[in-house]
Amino acid sequence: MAPKLKFSEGEKVLCFHGPLIYEAKCLKSSVTKDKHVRYLIHYAGWNKNWDEWVPESRVLKYNEANVQRQKEVQRAHSAQPVKTKKTNAKGRKSETSSGTTPAREESRASTPAGKDVESTAPPAKATKTQSKDTPGDSGSDQPKKKRGRLDLSIESEEQYLAKVEVKIKIPEELKVWLVDDWDVITRQQKLAMLPAKLTVEQIVDNYLAFKKSSKSHNSTKESVLVDITEGIKEYFNATLGSQLLYKFERPQYSEILQEYPDTPMARIYGSIHLLRLFAKMGPMLAYTALDEKSLQHVLSHIQDFLKYMVTNRSTLFNLQDYGNATPEYHRKVQ
Secondary structure, X not given: OOOOOOOOOOOEEEEXXXXXXXXXXXXXXXXXXXXXXXXXXXXXXXXXXXXXXXXXXXXXXXXXXXXXXXXXHHHHHXXXXXXXXXXXXXXXXXXXXXXXXXXXXXXXXXXXXXXXXXXXXXXXXXXXXXXXXXXXXXXXXXXXXXXXXXXXXXXXXXHHHHOOOOOOOOOHHHHHHHHHHHHHHHHOXXXXXXXXXXXXXXXXXXXXXXXXXXXXXXXXXXXXXXXXXXHHHHHHHHHHHHHOOOHHHHHHHHHHHHHOOXXXXXXXXXXXXXXXXXXXHHHXXXXXXXXXXXXXXXXXXXXHHHHHHHHOHHHHOOHHHEEEOOHHHHHHHO
């Protein structure tokens, strides 16, 4: 039995784009082979180049309650309260105590382990100079459209329906860290200490330097590697806030945005959040305009990067990189 559609073609709706909610119009609807409902959304006042297929979980009915929610999310996102830093014994910030984060509850999905990381949706188009997690975070309803190194252009409905599932195999040695990470954040309610001792940008740059030192390295390979590694950073910056965080981490993320307004999140967050990206990147890549050959080429490089993380896991992952949240922080989450 086909699922019942909540929204009709031509209906005025509200839609999440990153952490914010925008007025939009439902242009088309479709149901995938696995019974998932998607809508082609046009954001009011945005260029049609930003039209995108989104899961039903990102769409809201246009009514008074949701319009009010849209305003509250915008206020929370743009608020600039007085910052109060909390530090651990080493002086690094382990949690935050001001600011809230616009939660995208509708787009959460349960995973086999009961995790509540944001469900995968087409990533916002990444830009090389992006300072926050999505173009919509710039404070403008009409962000400038820039193309990152990986082509994230919008596809047609036919292209979307023709997409095959893209899977990235996470090595067993790294899967255990994803499980521990879920337990530490959601059950023990601790937080990754930020800025990380070893950031995503540093990890990616270290990988690039490692590959350059290889005897088989040449200028052609270097050009490809630079594109791939820059693409990883762009994906991370574009998707962290909307797809890679647990609910318990969102107030911390909000404070980080206020603390470092002009800093890409790849320079703040570290290895475990990068690993979460790879765990969710497969479906993201299905939305790119890469042909099959190019996609397989990208996947081979990602698998090689994961092998690098396995080799260096004793340096990259440590449970000491989490800290306790303050009582005040717990009150913000409730």
